Every structure is written in C-alpha cells, then in structure tokens.
Amino acid sequence: MSNRLFVKGNEAVCMGAIAAGCRHYFGYPITPQNEIPEFMSRELPGAGGVFLQAESEVAAINMVLGASAAGARVMTSSSGPGISLKAEGISFMAGSELPAVIVNMMRGGPGLGGIDASQADYFQAVKGCGHGGYRLIVLAPYSVQELYDLAMTAFDLADRYLLPVMILGDAMIGQMKESLIPRSYDPPTDLPEKSWAVTGKQGRAQGNTVKSLYLADGALEAHNWKLHGRYQQIQQQQVRCETLGLEDAELLITAFGSAARIAKTAVEMARQSGLKVGMIRPITLFPFPEKIYRQATERCRRILCVELNNGQMVEDVRLSVDRQAEVRFYGRPGGTGSMPTPEELFKQLQKHYKD
Amino acid sequence: MAESVTTVFERPRSLKPVVSHFCAGCHHGTIHRLVADALDQLGLQDQTIGIASVGCSVLLYEYFDIDVVEAPHGRAPAVATGVKRVHPHSTVFTYQGDGDLAAIGTAEIIHAANRGEQITVIFVNNTTYGMTGGQMAPTTLPQQVTTTTPFGRQIETDGNPIRMAELLALLDGTSYSARVSVDGPKRVAQAARAVQKAFEIQKNRGGFAFVEVLAACPTNWGLSVIEANERVSQEMMSYFPLGTYKDLTVSATGA
Amino acid sequence: MSEDVFMAGFGGQGILLIGNLLGQAAVIADLNASFFPAYGPEKRGGAAMCSVIVSDREIASPVVGQPSTGLLLNQQALDKYYPQLRSGGLCIYNSSLGNARSCQRDDVRLLAVPANEIATEIGNVKLANMVMLGALLACKPMVAMDKVKEALEIIIPERNKRFVPANREALDRGYALGSKRVPL
Structure with missing residues (x-):
C-alpha cells in the first residue's frame, strides 16, 4: 500500500505549506480558491497555528506583512481581483524585504470576469503587480503534486531571498483532484537566520526595524541596487x-x-x-x-x-x-x-x- | 554630594536620545513621550513592537528604542494583528494619525477592534493631513479651511467629521476607548493615565484598547504655537468631547 | 492502461461524487487518476459534469476533447455530449431520464441503464449515480469493484455513512446489469 492520496489542488498547496512549517494564514474568500482558507481553518489550529479570515484582501496581506515581520512562515491566497487588492501590501513587503507565500488561483478577467480557469494574471504576477518596480519569484505548478512540492520550495525561496513568492495556479489545477504522494519536508540547512524579525528587543542593544521608507541622500537608490542584485542572483540560481x-x-x-x-x-x-x-x-x-x-x-x-x-x-x-x-x-x-x-x-x- | 541629587525628570528609556523632526508646537513629541513613559513604567520596552503608520508618525523607529514595523497607509491594525498572532505575549501598539486611521484605514481599525485584538491603539487627531501638507482629514471640523477645502469644509459635500472614540466604543470587541488631549499640564497628566491604562489592559490580556489624543498642528493650521494650542480646547473639544467612552475594566470590577 | 470517462447530468444527481469515487478508487489501486470537475455558476440545479482519467502512466491533460466513454445521466447530457464521444467509444446513459432516439452513430456503442428504476427498487432514487458507475465498471474494468467500495468509505461524508451499504448494493446492481449487457 503506497501513501498515495487523491487530493484537490487547493488542498495540496495547503498540505505542502503546513509540511514546510507554515503556521499562519490570513485570507479572504474568493472563488476558485475557497478550499484553501477552508482547509487552513480546519487544519491550522490543530497544528498549533493561526487561521484568521480578514475583513478584506487588503487587511489579509497586511496581516501577512505583520506575521512575516514577526519571523513566521506565513501564507495568503486569493484569485485575480483579490490579488489586485493585495498589490499594495505585496509592494510594501518587497520593499521591506519580507518573505511570504502568496497563492493566486487565477480566474478570468478583467474586472469580475468569471470563475473558470484563466492565465490572465501572468503580467500581474511576473511584472510586479504593485508600485515601485520590484520582483516576486513566481512559481507555476501544473499538477496537484507540484502544488504540494512547490509550496515547500516557495517558503524556502522566500526565506532565502527575502521576498514574497507567488504560486501562480488557476481554477483548473486548484479545483481538480489527482494522485499525490506527500513527500516529507527537508529543510535547507543554509537558510539565513531571521535576526531582523521583530520580537520585542529582548535584550538586544538595537531595536529591529522593518520598513520600506528610505529618505536619506542616496539611501533609496542603494536599497534598490541591493534588491536588484538579489533579483540577478535569483535569475542565475533559481531557474526551473x-x-x-x-x-x-x-x-x-x-x-x-x-x-x-x-x-x-x-x-x-x-x-x-x-x-x-x-x-x-x-x-x-x-x-x-x-x-x-x-x-x-x-x-x-x-x-x-x-x-x-x-x-x-x-x-x-x-x-x-x-x-x-x-x-x-x-x-x-x-x-x-x-x-x-x-x-x-x-x-x-x-x-x-x-x- | 552626588547622593543628595535626585532625578525628577529624565528621558524615558523607551525613547532614543535624538532630536525629532516634528515642527514647533506639534503635539506628537508629547504623545511619543506619554507612550514611552507607559512602556517604561510597565516594564514593557523589551517586549514591545510598535507599528508605525503613514503620516508624520511614520518615523516612530527613529525615536522609540523598541522593535518597529512600518505599515502601509491605514493598515497598521492589520499589521499589528499579524505581529500579535505570531507573538501573543509581546506588547503591540499602533500609532496612527487621523487620515491613516479614520479614512483610508477605517476597515482595518473597525475590524481589529471588533475582533478584540489584544493591541493598543494610539490615535492622534489633529484634524488635518500633516505630512502631505494640510489637506482635509476625516476629522476636519465644519468650515475649517485646509488645502483641499479652500472655502472651508462643507458638510453637505465633504461629509461630517468622524468621532472615532465614540464609534469604536460601540463595538463589542473594544475594551477601552477614551479621548484625551495634551494641551495643558493637567490634561497631559490625564492623557498619561489613559495611555498607561491602554497598555495595562494589553498586559493583562484585557482586549482592544484605544486612546484618541486631540493634538495641535500649528504648521498646517497656519497658527502660532500658542494659538494652535488654544484651538484644541476652543474649537476641537466641542466637537470631540474628552472622556472615557468605554471601560470594561471598570464594569468588570464593579467599580 | 489509460481510460477516460466524461460524466454529466443534473446538479444533485451526484455526478461529482461518482467521479470523485472512481478517482479515489484508482488511487487506492495505486494507479494515477485525475478528476476535473466543471466548476461554474450552474453548479446547483443546473448541469454538472466532470472528466475522470485513470491510468497506469503519468496523466498529461486532465481535459478531454473527445472522451472515449460517456456516462450520461439525463437527456440534456445525452443530447449534448453523445455527439462529442470518440469514434469507437462507449456511451452509457440513464434510460430512466433519457432516450437514445437521436443517438444514431454506428461508431459508438450504447448501453441503456434504467438507473432511477433500479435505484428506487433499492430504496432511494438518489442511488442512480452508483448504479451507473457500477455499469461503467462492468464495461470498463479500469478499477476493481472492491477498491471502489473501499473508496466509498473515504468519499461518503461522515454524516451519510449509514448509506454506505445501500451505495454498495447500487454499485453491484449496476455492475450485474453491465456484465449481462456489455454492448458489442
């Protein structure tokens, strides 16, 4: 008897996330990804985690920002219209160098569009959906198994390069069920410590500050060159x-x-x-x-x-x-x-x- | 000789020894101090995470010697929620202005309060957008001239000033809601007690605590420091009465 | 081995349930399976449909343009999807809710299953979907019946567990009918 499961894509991405140590999820309902918040609301409390249904996509991404700043592995999910609302927070997270995993189960657009599968959010995901010229790592799983596997990868990449990682799926792979072999999570041993996280000073000499505002002469340019260098590194190291x-x-x-x-x-x-x-x-x-x-x-x-x-x-x-x-x-x-x-x-x- | 010297006044440990960017006569400095005093007195500095908002208060991390996260405009209560849910035993506060909290961030503040998030919110109401140059705020008074109400705020077209302390007191999740001001020594002392109480409530996991502080903005009001300070009591208080609008710690003890 | 089935009927007939069940059974049998439901505003009361593929190889497209087998539970589904079936394919339809008068292709085999009547005999018309699935398994032995019954325990929600025996019986009745009348 193998440990083969028959699982919906939207649930597989949650299973992968929880296996990778994600214990915080903030989100808001939207079709066709509702099984994600539903699964998380069922499974996270028992795993010692927190599920919170936010008042909006805007609030949800900012809760993600806060939880990430506090050092947690945190996830949110939505579909096109909700990702548009999250764009503000995503830009702030990119600017503040905060890791997180954001799932977009794409539906057709523009506007309210429809709820069936579409890949119309490619530009939104890949070209930076918010303001200010940043990049996300964008992963495009094509199966339930990959949704599971890439959820783990996404958390590692986010923590390694300090940016939000988007998992770009759609109504088809979110809603379909397939065979899944849940692999165990093998954490990389060389991920950087989150010494920047806010915890309360806890005896540290300096307070930690998580921010995206750079007003001093040349400070913003230097910050952007740093981010740019990181994006180049990603281009050299992480093509799949x-x-x-x-x-x-x-x-x-x-x-x-x-x-x-x-x-x-x-x-x-x-x-x-x-x-x-x-x-x-x-x-x-x-x-x-x-x-x-x-x-x-x-x-x-x-x-x-x-x-x-x-x-x-x-x-x-x-x-x-x-x-x-x-x-x-x-x-x-x-x-x-x-x-x-x-x-x-x-x-x-x-x-x-x-x- | 040294042992006869008694320190009667000093910089709170929770503030850094730096000069602030605030304008002359601005009340942010006083309010920062009240928050820092409360953290010192309750011994919370080492476990506190402040959430800076967008506006004149954004540079919180330059002045407070604590961990700080900078939030997008209006989203501080959501960011605070995320932080607090990860570190439930830490002390988390937001420090927000009126545009931030009562306009663009209305949804976030109402729902954080309604969930009874275990956070403290310091709300600075100076009836204008200070950082962006004195535009109309949700708390701008009727007929008040701002850079976007050049003929004075018209209630018919611009709407009414919003009273947040009263509004949030209506929510079941709110444990404490008060409005104070810092325009005179006695009121500063009262405000200090309210701020301290709002942190005590969090320390005791008593729920969502909110303190609205009426504040002067001489620069954008186009008034002298003295005139601006006087305006707080002469014009603002009739629309924004001081007082405690909700205090569950009182009813809980039957006091 | 690679088999694909397109299932369609009214919302409420349990189309997605039997699609799910077949996929789950295949996975228990250590096969690959994909279950792709139509997910639309017409979900309740309107049309319900899904594609199921069972294979011992990796499954590429879960979308099938011309299905090799159609399991069609009402007249609407029969009218709409019979013409799309692959040449050499099989159409199993619910003759309680549809007739095959318009089904005139000589390259598609046809099996009529009076699923509602059989289900009513068992005691619940809602079991028609299981009768249909039973007939399918007789014609297309892609997964062993015992695996399907095992999968019932996973797929039937906790609150409906008492109906599992009736579901098994409906599967058997459909299977028996399908075995007798495997269309040539």
Whole structure:
C-alpha cells in the first residue's frame, strides 16, 4: 500500500505549506480558491497555528506583512481581483524585504470576469503587480503534486531571498483532484537566520526595524541596487523548467501551468503522428528560463506559445529568443466553456508544423 | 554630594536620545513621550513592537528604542494583528494619525477592534493631513479651511467629521476607548493615565484598547504655537468631547 | 492502461461524487487518476459534469476533447455530449431520464441503464449515480469493484455513512446489469 492520496489542488498547496512549517494564514474568500482558507481553518489550529479570515484582501496581506515581520512562515491566497487588492501590501513587503507565500488561483478577467480557469494574471504576477518596480519569484505548478512540492520550495525561496513568492495556479489545477504522494519536508540547512524579525528587543542593544521608507541622500537608490542584485542572483540560481524532445524538435510548443498540461497531451499526439514536436515548460516564470529558450532555438527555429489568455508570456518568449526564432501564439482567454482541448492544440501543432 | 541629587525628570528609556523632526508646537513629541513613559513604567520596552503608520508618525523607529514595523497607509491594525498572532505575549501598539486611521484605514481599525485584538491603539487627531501638507482629514471640523477645502469644509459635500472614540466604543470587541488631549499640564497628566491604562489592559490580556489624543498642528493650521494650542480646547473639544467612552475594566470590577 | 470517462447530468444527481469515487478508487489501486470537475455558476440545479482519467502512466491533460466513454445521466447530457464521444467509444446513459432516439452513430456503442428504476427498487432514487458507475465498471474494468467500495468509505461524508451499504448494493446492481449487457 503506497501513501498515495487523491487530493484537490487547493488542498495540496495547503498540505505542502503546513509540511514546510507554515503556521499562519490570513485570507479572504474568493472563488476558485475557497478550499484553501477552508482547509487552513480546519487544519491550522490543530497544528498549533493561526487561521484568521480578514475583513478584506487588503487587511489579509497586511496581516501577512505583520506575521512575516514577526519571523513566521506565513501564507495568503486569493484569485485575480483579490490579488489586485493585495498589490499594495505585496509592494510594501518587497520593499521591506519580507518573505511570504502568496497563492493566486487565477480566474478570468478583467474586472469580475468569471470563475473558470484563466492565465490572465501572468503580467500581474511576473511584472510586479504593485508600485515601485520590484520582483516576486513566481512559481507555476501544473499538477496537484507540484502544488504540494512547490509550496515547500516557495517558503524556502522566500526565506532565502527575502521576498514574497507567488504560486501562480488557476481554477483548473486548484479545483481538480489527482494522485499525490506527500513527500516529507527537508529543510535547507543554509537558510539565513531571521535576526531582523521583530520580537520585542529582548535584550538586544538595537531595536529591529522593518520598513520600506528610505529618505536619506542616496539611501533609496542603494536599497534598490541591493534588491536588484538579489533579483540577478535569483535569475542565475533559481531557474526551473521542464523540457521535452528538444534534441530533434522541428517545432516547439511552450506553455506553463494548466495550458502546459493540455499541451503535453497534444505533443504526445503529434509525436504519435510522426511530427517532431518538443516542449518547453517554465516552472519559474520569474526567473524566466531565457537561456533554455535561446539554446533551444539554436536548432529549432519555430516556437508556438500557448496560453489561457490573449498573449502575455509570449512577450517574454520573444525577448528570450531575441529574433533567433519565429514565435507564434495561440491562446484562449478564460471563461466558461473556453478551455482548449488537447485535440485543439494538436490541430494547432499540425498547422504550425507545416507553415 | 552626588547622593543628595535626585532625578525628577529624565528621558524615558523607551525613547532614543535624538532630536525629532516634528515642527514647533506639534503635539506628537508629547504623545511619543506619554507612550514611552507607559512602556517604561510597565516594564514593557523589551517586549514591545510598535507599528508605525503613514503620516508624520511614520518615523516612530527613529525615536522609540523598541522593535518597529512600518505599515502601509491605514493598515497598521492589520499589521499589528499579524505581529500579535505570531507573538501573543509581546506588547503591540499602533500609532496612527487621523487620515491613516479614520479614512483610508477605517476597515482595518473597525475590524481589529471588533475582533478584540489584544493591541493598543494610539490615535492622534489633529484634524488635518500633516505630512502631505494640510489637506482635509476625516476629522476636519465644519468650515475649517485646509488645502483641499479652500472655502472651508462643507458638510453637505465633504461629509461630517468622524468621532472615532465614540464609534469604536460601540463595538463589542473594544475594551477601552477614551479621548484625551495634551494641551495643558493637567490634561497631559490625564492623557498619561489613559495611555498607561491602554497598555495595562494589553498586559493583562484585557482586549482592544484605544486612546484618541486631540493634538495641535500649528504648521498646517497656519497658527502660532500658542494659538494652535488654544484651538484644541476652543474649537476641537466641542466637537470631540474628552472622556472615557468605554471601560470594561471598570464594569468588570464593579467599580 | 489509460481510460477516460466524461460524466454529466443534473446538479444533485451526484455526478461529482461518482467521479470523485472512481478517482479515489484508482488511487487506492495505486494507479494515477485525475478528476476535473466543471466548476461554474450552474453548479446547483443546473448541469454538472466532470472528466475522470485513470491510468497506469503519468496523466498529461486532465481535459478531454473527445472522451472515449460517456456516462450520461439525463437527456440534456445525452443530447449534448453523445455527439462529442470518440469514434469507437462507449456511451452509457440513464434510460430512466433519457432516450437514445437521436443517438444514431454506428461508431459508438450504447448501453441503456434504467438507473432511477433500479435505484428506487433499492430504496432511494438518489442511488442512480452508483448504479451507473457500477455499469461503467462492468464495461470498463479500469478499477476493481472492491477498491471502489473501499473508496466509498473515504468519499461518503461522515454524516451519510449509514448509506454506505445501500451505495454498495447500487454499485453491484449496476455492475450485474453491465456484465449481462456489455454492448458489442
């Protein structure tokens, strides 16, 4: 008997978070991620943790800010409209160098949009949803297992680089159930101590200050160069990406998250029908796997980017290949009945393979 | 000779020996001191975490010798909630101005109070946005001229000044709500007692404690220090009466 | 082995429950499974549907454009999804709430299951979903029946545990019917 479970994506991300030592969650209901606060409200008290349903997304992210400043591993979750509200707090956390994990189970937009799967928040996640020019590490799980595994990774990355990490899922992987093998958490031994956390001075000579305001001459610039250096480090050290069939591919398909799941079946169909199709699936959206695209285009000159939106990641793909390959796009913006099928993507592959 | 010298007045240990950026006649300095005195007297300095808000009070960490988190505008009660839930045995207070607490942060303060968060809130009401240059605040008095009410605050179009001490007293989660002022020695002494009480309540895990302090802003009011100090009692107190609006510690002991 | 099933009916017929149950049973049998529910405003009272894939390999897309098997519990579902089934596929439909007059494809096998009648005989019309799942398992032995029964203990909420025996019986009745009439 294996320890294989059958779990909903929204619950898997919570299980991974709790396994990684997250004991504080602050959030606000919004579809399609409600199983996350529901799971946390059920499980955290028994684990000696705190669940609090905030009065708003704005309050929730600021409770996260406070808990993070106090040194805790803390998480919040939402979907597009709620992430917009959290943007203020996320910017403050980025400026204050505070770690946290933020889950966005994307739904269609703009505005209230719809509650079905979409990848329309790529720009919001990857380009910094709030003000001031910062970066988040953005992880894009494409399965229930990855939601679990990457939740653990997210906490480690947040604590290592002192910034909020976003797990960018969507209604599909949040709502679907799959096999899950819950691995035990193996904490890295080289994470920096949280000596900056506020605890009360407790005999320290100096009080700790967690802040994002820099008014002295040159202080803000120096702070931004420091953050920039950290982002560069992240780009060098933390790229995660899955590739398939790059050796002989004549056409590459690229997609992340849910779209990549569907694309993977389309690639199998293409291979079975004799088409040499390969695939690049970024798992980190920031840092973006630029080099992998560039290397792949040394032999394959055509990439089809597939997204559940009208074209967002495709811009980063184009920047990455730097005109060395032809980048085409196929997308379906989210909404009820708008999920592309593997058969549909297979047809696209056939079409773009030929001309 | 030395043993005959008695110290009767000194800088509170919870304040740093630095010069503040506050304008002449501004009451923030006095209120900072009252908070620091309370922390000293209750022996809380080493376990206290202050939450700075956005406005003139943002530089709390430059003056208080304690741990401080700087909150986004209006969100200090939510940040305080996060801190307190991680360190339930610490002392957590927010220090917020009127724009911060009573306009952009209305939801956060009401819900923190309503949850009965075990925090202390010091609310400085000077009827204007000091840091940004004297715009209308939610507490700006009727007819008061500010940089965004150049013809005086019009109730019909700009709404009414909001009375937070009374409003928060209505919530079941609030244990203590009082309004004090620091415009004269006697009132400073009264304010000191209220601030101290608000920290005692937290120390005894007695619930949410709120102290509104009426304060002068001579710079943005366009008044001299003396005139500004006088305005607090002459104009503000009729709209914002001093008093204790709720005190569960009293009813709990039957006193 | 890789099997995909598309299940559809009214909200309230327990479509998501049997989809969930099949996936859970597959996982107990150490197989991979995906369960992808339609999640929409039409959740209650309206249409309910889900895709379930059971496989001994890694499952890529949980979305299926042309399902190989349809388990369709009312007329609406039959009308809408029968035409989408893959050539060579199987359609099991609830003949208590739908007729196959319009189902004229010769490349899709058809099995009628009077699920509501059988469920009523057992004592509760709400068991029609289990009758249907039983029939499916007879035609497509993707997971052993004992694993499905084991999964019932996990999937049926605590407050409804007393209905587990009736659910088992409904599964058996559907299975028996499916075994007798495996469509050619």
